[in-house]
Amino acid sequence: MTLPSLFKTCFLPCCLALLTLTLTPYPVQAQTESIRPEVLRPLIAAQELNNQKRHADALARIAELDSLAAANPLEVFTIERMRAVVMMATNDPGNAAKALEKALLTGRGPATDRLALIENLALIQYRQKDYNGAALWAGRYFELGGQLDGLRTAQTQALYLSGQFKSAAELLQQRLADDLKAQRKPEEIELRLLASSYQQLKDDRAYANTLRSIARYYPKPEVWLELCYRLMKRKDFPSYLEIDLNRLMRATGAQL
Numbered sequence: 001m002t003l004p005s006l007f008k009t010c011f012l013p014c015c016l017a018l019l020t021l022t023l024t025p026y027p028v029q030a031q032t033e034s035i036r037p038e039v040l041r042p043l044i045a046a047q048e049l050n051n052q053k054r055h056a057d058a059l060a061r062i063a064e065l066d067s068l069a070a071a072n073p074l075e076v077f078t079i080e081r082m083r084a085v086v087m088m089a090t091n092d093p094g095n096a097a098k099a100l101e102k103a104l105l106t107g108r109g110p111a112t113d114r115l116a117l118i119e120n121l122a123l124i125q126y127r128q129k130d131y132n133g134a135a136l137w138a139g140r141y142f143e144l145g146g147q148l149d150g151l152r153t154a155q156t157q158a159l160y161l162s163g164q165f166k167s168a169a170e171l172l173q174q175r176l177a178d179d180l181k182a183q184r185k186p187e188e189i190e191l192r193l194l195a196s197s198y199q200q201l202k203d204d205r206a207y208a209n210t211l212r213s214i215a216r217y218y219p220k221p222e223v224w225l226e227l228c229y230r231l232m233k234r235k236d237f238p239s240y241l242e243i244d245l246n247r248l249m250r251a252t253g254a255q256l
Contacts (some may be wrong), residue, residue, distance in 0.1 A: 032170060033072050034074065039075045041061070042064050045061045046062050046082055062082060073106040077106040080103035084103065104118060115144055119141055123154060135167075143202045151177075151232040156172055160193055160197060166201060169197040176190070184209070219252065222254075225249070228248060
């Protein structure tokens with residue numbers, strides 16, 4: 001699945017903000033859960049090596065912990081978070097995403113830290129064209145109170161590109177309703193993606209309504225052309241209005 005041509009200039013640059021990490025023990029999640037010294041020492045060494053751009057050596061220190069017996073969830077979170085940092089430094093976003101997901105699935109880490117990691121994971125997955133994953137984690141990001149506008153665009157595009165047209169349309173329709181309620185001008189990319197989602201769903205009435213919204217806020221000749229031709233094709237369109245319709249097409253630049 002690819003975005004229709006209307007959207008090809010609208011992909012996100014997805015600037016990633018990952019990767020400042022100071023290894024200090026997080027607050028204990030349970031009475032018996034903490035980061036053991038034998039785990040913390042290699043991670044601190046890996047962090048120092050990574051700061052020196054000795055990424056292979058940093059990964060080697062992290063790998064020492066892969067065979068660690070009975071690592072608790074907090075330790076897994078910290079190990080995988082550090083692994084993601086180094087993977088991004090070595091331009092390996094695929095493995096960075098795997099590490100981030102493994103870290104997040106532990107359920108550990110402070111809420112603000114987890115929110116930042118979820119944001120990065122969703123954006124990495126989007127850039128890696130893992131649209132199902134990007135849509136899933138972007139949804140969790142907003143459920144937890146995230147506010148990054150760029151991720152909103154990535155979320156709806158990921159839903160569309162993963163074939164989840166109904167979910168994309170529902171989300172975009174809600175955002176349109178929110179914009180109208182707040183008397184904000186809707187974003188053109190969101191209106192066009194909403195129209196395309198309705199096309200994929202073969203919901204002609206909703207598609208036509210969205211076209212009218214596009215014409216209202218972003219009047220362009222190609223939009224008016226389609227609206228006029230749709231009107232002309234209606235069985236109940238009276239022939240005596242053809243002259244007026246042609247005038248409208250000329251006035252809007254829609255005349256071929």
